[in-house]
Amino acid sequence: MKNILIFCYLILFTLTVSAQSVAVNNDGSAADNSAMLDVKSTTKGLLIPRMTYAERNAIATPVPGLMIYCTNCGGGEIEVYTGLTWTNMVGGPVTQPLAIGDNFGGGKVAYIFQPGDPGYIANQVHGFITTIGDQVNSIQWYNGSFIVTGATATLLNTGNSNTNIIVSAQGPGNYAAKLCSDLSVNGYSDWFLPGRDELNKLYLNRVAIGTFLNTFYWSSSELDLNFAGSQNFTTGAQSFSNKINNYAVRPIRTF
Secondary structure (H helix, E strand, C coil): CHHHHHHHHHHHHHHHHHHCCEEECCCCCCCCCCCCEEECCCCCCCCCCEECHHHHHCCCCCCCCCEEEECCECCCEEEEECCCCEEECCCCECCCECCCCCEECCEEEEEECCCCCCCCCCCCCCEEEECCCCCEEEECCCCCCCCCCCCCCCCCCCHHHHHHHHHHHHCCCCCHHHHHHHCCECCECCCECCCHHHHHHHHHCHHHHCCCCCCEEEEEEECCCCEEEEEECCCCCEEEEECCCCEEECCEEEC
C-alpha cells in the first residue's frame, strides 16, 4: 500500500512539473516563471552528483548539459558535458586528477591520502605538497640547547602539530622546524617540517617529485632530549640522529 501511494505521488508530481514551474524554498514564494525548478534557500545549497574522474568517464552516453562534481579533478570542480567533451563551469578544459609530482598548491604533490590514512576523507582528494627543491641542505634540529619539546608524533598528518610544538618550545632561532614555520613561498605560508611517516613518503616518491639530495633529511618527530627522527635519502633507512647534526630540510603543506 505504501509503495502504491509513493508511486501515485510521483505520477502527480511529474504531471505538476510538466504543467507549471515548481518552487522549492523555505519562504513560501512562488517559482520564477522562467524556471522549471526554482530552488531558494539562505541556509543550504544544491548538491549535485559527486564522483571521481574514472567514474565520470564510465557514464554511458552522457547527454549534453549533464552536470557532475569531479572529486579528484584538481582540488575538485563542477563539470558539464557539452555533447563532445567535458568542460569546467567557464567552458574551459577540465582539470585532470592530481598525481604525485604534479605542480599544485605552491609546490609539487608529494602524497595523496589513501583509505586508512590519517587525514583521508572519502570522495575528497587530500594529501600534502612539498616545496620545489630543498629550502636548506645543512641545518640543525635543535636551537642551541638540548630540551625535550614533546613533538613525538610520527604518523601521517602530524608534522604540522609537531612543528608548532617545536617552535613553541624552542622559540626564535635558526633551526629546522622554525625554517619551515617561517617559510612563505608561491603565495603559501603554512609549511611545516614533515613527521617521520610523512618524510618516508617523500623518500618513496622522491623520483616523481624530483630534486632530492643523496643525504640525510630531518623529520619533526622527536625521540628524546638528544635525538630526533631523520632519514637517509640514499638508502631509505630511517633512524634517530643527534639534534646537533646538520641535515637537509624539505618543508611540506597539506591540501
